[in-house]
Amino acid sequence: MATLEISSVKKNYGKVEVLKGIDLSINDGEFLILVGPSGCGKSTLMNSIAGLEDVSSGDIHIGGTNVTGLAPKDRDIAMVFQSYALYPSMTVRGNISFALEIRKVPKGEREAEVERVADLLQISHLLDRKPSELSGGQRQRVAMGRALARHPKIYLFDEPLSNLDAKLRVEMRTEIKKLHQRLKTTIVYVTHDQIEAMTLADRIAVMKDGEVQQFGTPQQIYDDPANMFVAGFMGSPAMNFLTCTLECIDDCYGLSVTTSDEERYFLPLQHGDSSLQEWIGKEVILGIRPEQITHVIPHKQEESSVARFTAKVAVAEPTGPDTLVLINLNGQEVDCRVHPMEEKPAGSDMEFMVDMSKAVLFDPKTEKRLL
Amino acid sequence: MKTNVTSDVAAALSTEGVLADSSAQGSRSVNPLDLIQRWLPKLVLAPTVIMTLLFIYGYVIWTGVLSLTKSRFLPNYNFVGFAQYEKLLDNDRWSVASLNILIFGGLFILICLLIGVVMAILLDQKIRAEGSIRTVFLYPMALSFIVTGTAWKWILNPGLGLEKLVHDFGYESFQFDWLVDPDMAIYTLVIAAVWQSSGFVMALFLAGLRGVDSSIVKAAQLDGASMPMIYRRIILPHLRPVFFSAFIILSHIAIKSFDLVMALTGGGPGYATDLPATFMYVTTFSRGQIGLGSASAMMMLGVVLAILIPYLYSELRGKNNV
Amino acid sequence: MSDSINTNARRVRVSRIALYAILLLAVLFYLLPLIVMLLTSVKSMADIRAGNLISWPQEFLLDAWVKAWSSACTGVSCEGVGSFFWNSFQITLPAVLISTFLGALNGYVLTKWKFRGSDIFFGLMLFGCFIPFQVVILPMAQTLGWLGLANTTTGLVFVHIVYGMAFTTLFFRNFYVSVPTELVSAAKIDGAGFFTIFWRIILPLSTPIFVVCIIWQFTQVWNDFLFGVVFSGGDTQPITVALNNLVNSSTGVKEYNVDMAAAMIAALPTLVVYVLAGKYFVRGLTAGAVKG
Numbered sequence A: 001m002a003t004l005e006i007s008s009v010k011k012n013y014g015k016v017e018v019l020k021g022i023d024l025s026i027n028d029g030e031f032l033i034l035v036g037p038s039g040c041g042k043s044t045l046m047n048s049i050a051g052l053e054d055v056s057s058g059d060i061h062i063g064g065t066n067v068t069g070l071a072p073k074d075r076d077i078a079m080v081f082q083s084y085a086l087y088p089s090m091t092v093r094g095n096i097s098f099a100l101e102i103r104k105v106p107k108g109e110r111e112a113e114v115e116r117v118a119d120l121l122q123i124s125h126l127l128d129r130k131p132s133e134l135s136g137g138q139r140q141r142v143a144m145g146r147a148l149a150r151h152p153k154i155y156l157f158d159e160p161l162s163n164l165d166a167k168l169r170v171e172m173r174t175e176i177k178k179l180h181q182r183l184k185t186t187i188v189y190v191t192h193d194q195i196e197a198m199t200l201a202d203r204i205a206v207m208k209d210g211e212v213q214q215f216g217t218p219q220q221i222y223d224d225p226a227n228m229f230v231a232g233f234m235g236s237p238a239m240n241f242l243t244c245t246l247e248c249i250d251d252c253y254g255l256s257v258t259t260s261d262e263e264r265y266f267l268p269l270q271h272g273d274s275s276l277q278e279w280i281g282k283e284v285i286l287g288i289r290p291e292q293i294t295h296v297i298p299h300k301q302e303e304s305s306v307a308r309f310t311a312k313v314a315v316a317e318p319t320g321p322d323t324l325v326l327i328n329l330n331g332q333e334v335d336c337r338v339h340p341m342e343e344k345p346a347g348s349d350m351e352f353m354v355d356m357s358k359a360v361l362f363d364p365k366t367e368k369r370l371l
Numbered sequence B: 001m002k003t004n005v006t007s008d009v010a011a012a013l014s015t016e017g018v019l020a021d022s023s024a025q026g027s028r029s030v031n032p033l034d035l036i037q038r039w040l041p042k043l044v045l046a047p048t049v050i051m052t053l054l055f056i057y058g059y060v061i062w063t064g065v066l067s068l069t070k071s072r073f074l075p076n077y078n079f080v081g082f083a084q085y086e087k088l089l090d091n092d093r094w095s096v097a098s099l100n101i102l103i104f105g106g107l108f109i110l111i112c113l114l115i116g117v118v119m120a121i122l123l124d125q126k127i128r129a130e131g132s133i134r135t136v137f138l139y140p141m142a143l144s145f146i147v148t149g150t151a152w153k154w155i156l157n158p159g160l161g162l163e164k165l166v167h168d169f170g171y172e173s174f175q176f177d178w179l180v181d182p183d184m185a186i187y188t189l190v191i192a193a194v195w196q197s198s199g200f201v202m203a204l205f206l207a208g209l210r211g212v213d214s215s216i217v218k219a220a221q222l223d224g225a226s227m228p229m230i231y232r233r234i235i236l237p238h239l240r241p242v243f244f245s246a247f248i249i250l251s252h253i254a255i256k257s258f259d260l261v262m263a264l265t266g267g268g269p270g271y272a273t274d275l276p277a278t279f280m281y282v283t284t285f286s287r288g289q290i291g292l293g294s295a296s297a298m299m300m301l302g303v304v305l306a307i308l309i310p311y312l313y314s315e316l317r318g319k320n321n322v
Numbered sequence C: 001m002s003d004s005i006n007t008n009a010r011r012v013r014v015s016r017i018a019l020y021a022i023l024l025l026a027v028l029f030y031l032l033p034l035i036v037m038l039l040t041s042v043k044s045m046a047d048i049r050a051g052n053l054i055s056w057p058q059e060f061l062l063d064a065w066v067k068a069w070s071s072a073c074t075g076v077s078c079e080g081v082g083s084f085f086w087n088s089f090q091i092t093l094p095a096v097l098i099s100t101f102l103g104a105l106n107g108y109v110l111t112k113w114k115f116r117g118s119d120i121f122f123g124l125m126l127f128g129c130f131i132p133f134q135v136v137i138l139p140m141a142q143t144l145g146w147l148g149l150a151n152t153t154t155g156l157v158f159v160h161i162v163y164g165m166a167f168t169t170l171f172f173r174n175f176y177v178s179v180p181t182e183l184v185s186a187a188k189i190d191g192a193g194f195f196t197i198f199w200r201i202i203l204p205l206s207t208p209i210f211v212v213c214i215i216w217q218f219t220q221v222w223n224d225f226l227f228g229v230v231f232s233g234g235d236t237q238p239i240t241v242a243l244n245n246l247v248n249s250s251t252g253v254k255e256y257n258v259d260m261a262a263a264m265i266a267a268l269p270t271l272v273v274y275v276l277a278g279k280y281f282v283r284g285l286t287a288g289a290v291k292g
Helices: A042-050 A092-102 A107-121 A136-148 A166-183 A194-200 A218-223 A228-233 A274-279 B002-024 B032-066 B083-090 B092-123 B130-142 B145-155 B162-168 B185-210 B214-222 B227-238 B240-256 B259-264 B276-286 B290-321 C002-041 C045-050 C063-070 C082-112 C118-130 C134-147 C153-177 C181-189 C194-205 C207-223 C226-231 C239-248 C256-291
Strands: A004-013 A016-026 A031-035 A057-062 A077-080 A154-158 A186-191 A203-208 A211-216 A240-249 A252-258 A264-268 A283-288 A293-295 A306-312 A315-318 A323-329 A332-338 A349-355 A360-362
Touching: A004 A042, A016 A042, A016 A211, A031 A042, A031 A194, A042 A057, A042 A077, A042 A154, A042 A186, A042 C181, A077 A136, A077 C181, A092 A107, A092 A136, A107 A136, A136 A166, A166 A194, A186 A194, A194 A218, A203 A218, A203 A228, A211 A218, A211 A228, A228 A240, A228 A283, A228 A360, A240 A274, A240 A332, A264 A306, A306 A323, A323 A349, A332 A349, B032 B290, B032 C082, B032 C118, B032 C134, B032 C153, B032 C194, B083 B290, B092 B130, B092 B185, B092 B240, B092 B276, B092 C002, B130 B185, B130 C002, B130 C256, B145 B185, B145 B259, B145 C002, B145 C207, B145 C239, B145 C256, B185 B240, B185 B259, B185 C002, B214 B227, B240 B276, B240 B290, B259 B276, B259 C239, B276 B290, B276 C134, B276 C226, B290 C134, C002 C063, C002 C256, C045 C256, C063 C082, C063 C256, C082 C118, C082 C153, C082 C181, C082 C194, C082 C207, C082 C239, C082 C256, C118 C153, C134 C153, C134 C226, C153 C207, C153 C226, C181 C194, C207 C239, C207 C256, C226 C239, C239 C256
Parallel strands: A031 A186, A031 A203, A077 A154, A154 A186, A293 A332
Antiparallel strands: A004 A016, A004 A057, A203 A211, A240 A252, A240 A283, A252 A264, A283 A360, A293 A349, A306 A349, A315 A323, A323 A332
């Protein structure tokens, strides 16, 4: 177990820059998630940490040691692959003990270690099977077991759950979280699934185009996104982006929206300050999450951050615990999350309340945060 | 798939990068074992690289050089420019061989493709015992051309072979002496070569047919197309790549044809069935005209390249587009 | 209505019969030479002259086989094709094993340990599959002479390895391309090196491609004539050369039964392989062809 420090790491394939200067550092025992759309460089970064690919410039330190030029085997890491990469010709036991065997660990110790890992992951009954005789979930466990069989400084997980079906994925997610809480290991985990990122991480690095867009705790990333990409990538259904004009009425900054019935409403901003001065009268993008636009909740509606408006329901999609209602504001579609009991059928008017305390503003050109 | 490719590229590029890195940051000591590990892949491939460069490319150049010399029984390096090529083009026997390869190659390829397609389509009609039939069609491919030549030489024997068989069936006037007829002997080569290779072409096409998405065929049937129509308009166009590879392989077999001629006709009667391959052999090794033989070998290479390069070019371009 | 169904059914039945008739004819065409060879090889010469290609032997005799094996004249010597049959084994076995093993290693490097230039090299090598060998035999003959390998089986083994390697490498490369590279990555992280990964991870997966490759190389080398006739001397010839000498030697009376027996002897090993492992044989042919 160890810290991980990545400083100004760059990677080129010929003229193509895949990593454009990555800086990340995590503490001993932290769970770091690299998340982003495919092609964002997260897998390349993971492979660079593992030593499977060499970086063009920059340094990687694991536990204080510079490992930049070292072969994978000398970095003291373990990795779980997306395809599991279980050795087809070996039994589960052989797979788990292979690394120990290569490192010339005595047989007795090897067997003890296999037993320990198998117990931990509840795969003792599978030890003598070949990978081809296992189900997807079982393979996944064996792949984790192979990584756990040593005590490396860092565990690397490369989209380990993406080949599982939805139900199993959720189960294994919990299991990985439990395992991390128990073992307190340093983990780097690559995924394109933002829910996995939110649920598992101590810290998330959101990546795009070979750059880290934002690096922070899950809640920071969710509540306080650095730019429109991060805001739109994290959260499902995605944050609403609403183009509207910034106004200032009686020293109160806010945005006006128009419903499909040509009804105008003013949505006051909570934290508006003079830095927004120059944007008055200009178009900005309001970012607001669906769960912040709800049916009217009596005890909340008096809060100062809350505004109310009435709009026509365009589409209602029940998800079970709540219903997603699509309305139209400023000619743009907006998702709202309402309680099923309060849901109104499509075409009818419904009263909403919007909690502006977590609303964010973006510059429509640079897509960076304004507020 | 795509990620695989990039990671392969990365691995390919990385070896160099690492070495450069470690020499630049000389402070970090490099374990000699690690250094060997890094060079191992190249070391392992090295013998093959050397052999390929030497025994294929080096030898091609060498033969090219010999073709520009007066070499007779032994190679010498008295250069005479393209005189051997001029001599070759004036050579009667070479003209016969060239004409023969056109006749033989053209007929052989055409008939093999035809039989291959037809047999593949017939076998694709949910035939009983398809496996055994396929086995029978293909076994000639396991034989040496020498064996094939020997067998057909006997079958086509003017006195005791096919002719006698037909006579015994009652057609006394039947005559079949192609093997000793200078004008017809070349066609006996076609018969034997087709017998040996057509089953293979059939197997290629059958594999191609099995690869056609059956839902496309079903959709066409629902659209009311008849089976012949479906074959002509949908399935056969699908098999275009198979046609191309079969064509390449067959022309390759045709140009290299040597054993079959040696066994079946020995190039005779006279030199009526000489092919470039036998011409090259006889000229170089029996008649001691190494310069001329080399020139003929280079001509063969030229023909192969003329067929192959456009093919490879289109293949590679096609792959890049995907 | 039912009338049209009847005629339709009848038409289908007629076309099915025609279909099987055509296939049967084709089967006969392909089988005929083998049947003729077998029948002829067990007849006496008198029987051959009296009957025809497919007439049943009056008496089954193995005389021709015995003569072909041990006393028929192949050019200068008259000791049958037996010793040449063993020559062929002596040439084929090492050539096949070595070229296959080298091909496996090459394929492994070319897919799992790529380096700058390795793809270009593969392209160059692939090209080697296609050149007409006439263009290399003269320099090779001279080289073998210098090395003292002219007219030896060792020399032939060497030639077959050199010119077989392009194909074996192609087979293994195309097979290993589909083996996930992550397996190698995982093994690297587990601490395994180049050869450990090859022995422990890659080789155990390679059985099918080894079978395909060995069968392909076996038929190629066994059936070779060009290299055999150019590079071998009197008593180191492979069976194909001996058979050709036997059939085309113009001395004495032609004994077609002996010719056919000798041809059968030359054909037997590859035929046996084909019958036992036909599936792999076809796979090798189509793989080498379609991808090559």
